[in-house]
Amino acid sequence: MSKTLFITGASTGIGAATARAAVERGWNVGLFARSEDKLNELASEFGDSALVLPGDATDFETQKKAISSLKDRFGQVNAAFANAGTGLxxxxxxxxxxxxWHQMITLNIMGLLYTTKAAMPYLKEAKGHLLMTGSAAGRRHIKGSVYGASKWFVHGYGGNIAEEMREWGGRCTVIAPGMVDTPFFDEAKPDKLHPDDVAQAAVFALEADQRATIQEVFLMPTN
Structure with missing residues (x-):
């Protein structure tokens, strides 16, 4: 049976790139985001390997229903990627x-917690893997950055939940990129990381041998 990955913020950027990379390696994917049109367009690339799950990551009940639907469709949920986030x-x-600030914290922190809690029963059943999108901004101090502080939470919580998951054979990885050329920015950043670079890091962690937990992947633009 193919493994199944739930992805929030799946309609563009890192989420969409990770979906493509996972499907190329034989995974099924649950595509969760607010933009149903974009999800449908992405899912059209994947045939029967994708399930479109429109919804808002800041709504816990919606995430619970989405993951339940994904389990019903593919029989298991082996991994979840808490990727949805926003800046200021x-x-x-x-x-x-x-x-x-309130809108950002609700998505970057509460949305991630909701993904974790909603996915955990399925991950326990599968001895599965939790991924979350951190940031270089969550590994260093940036003058006055409230966004960066929200990513410090991701890194701290990611380490904490990794210890909890270790007790039953699960794994947690924080994917921590520097600047990525995504719609997050108003202007293109072609000399920075591409979403595919981050997607490859996510798949690297997912496909590591079960004996190895890649707790953080920190990648930066060469330039």
């Missing part, structure tokens, strides 16, 4: 917008 239009604390 106003950098720093002094110039920041508290309402925008």
């Amino acid at each position: 239009s106003a950098a720093g604390t002094d110039a920041g917008d508290p309402d925008e």
Whole structure:
């Protein structure tokens, strides 16, 4: 039976690239994001290997239903990638917008927690793998960066949940890229990392021998 991967933020960027890389290696994928049109377009590349799961990652019940539907479709959920996230239009604390902070924290932190909790029963059953998108911004201090602080949470929580999952044979990996050329930025960044680079890191961790837990993959642009 092919393994199955649930991906949040799957419609573009890192999520879409990871879906492509996983399907190329024989995985089934559950594509979760708000943009159903983009998900349908992506899923058309994969035939019977994909299930479109439109929804908002900040809604716990929606994530629970989505993962349950994925299990019903493919028989198991072997991995989940808590990838959905967002940044801020106003950098720093002094110039920041508290309402925008709230929206970002709800997605970057609560959305990730919701993915983890919703997926955990299925991952326990499969001795599965949890991936989450961290950031270089979560590994160093950046003046006033509230976004960076949200990624520090990802790195801290990722290490904590890895210890919990170890007790029953599960694995957790934080994928921590530097700047990636994705729709996250208003302008193209062609000399930075490509989503495919990050997707390859995610698949590397997923396909490591079960005896090895790749707890973090930290990748930076060469330039």
